[in-house]
Amino acid sequence: MKWDFIDEYEAWAFKLSLGLIVVFFVAVVGLAALKGIDVPTCVTEFKPFEKGELVQLGPKEYQLKLLARMWSFEPREIVIPAGAKVTVYTTSLDVQHGFEIEGKAVNLMTIPGAVNKAEIVFKRPGEYRIVCNEFCGIGHQTMYGIIKVLPEEEYEKWREGSR
């Protein structure tokens, strides 16, 4: 195609921009499909809940109902084995809070009357902090939780001990 209606260099810049948009689009969509990354959603089968809890669904599959309120998360601490897949449902009892897991690409809002959802796989053992990243009032900085991911053997021992 002849681009004689604009300057030659402008035409190159335009084509380069178009090319990059296509490259980035293919990279983002392709990698997401390849790695099974889902976009968080607020369309869930869950009604807003008033109690936070961790439910084990399978050998390495968990459902986390995470409740945010001024100024804490419930449950505050959970322990899971490395390799666990956690489906998080989150809501709030009062105002809008944030739900971010440090070191993980998870960033949801917790909204009163609505439930947001994300799926996260914890491959590496370690302590992952949950923080509220939306300023929600005077006790905002005290809002945190902890996800302890233990190596499998250690997790089994912990489970025996916690019974």
Ligand SMILES: [Cu+2]
């Ligand atoms: Cu908060």
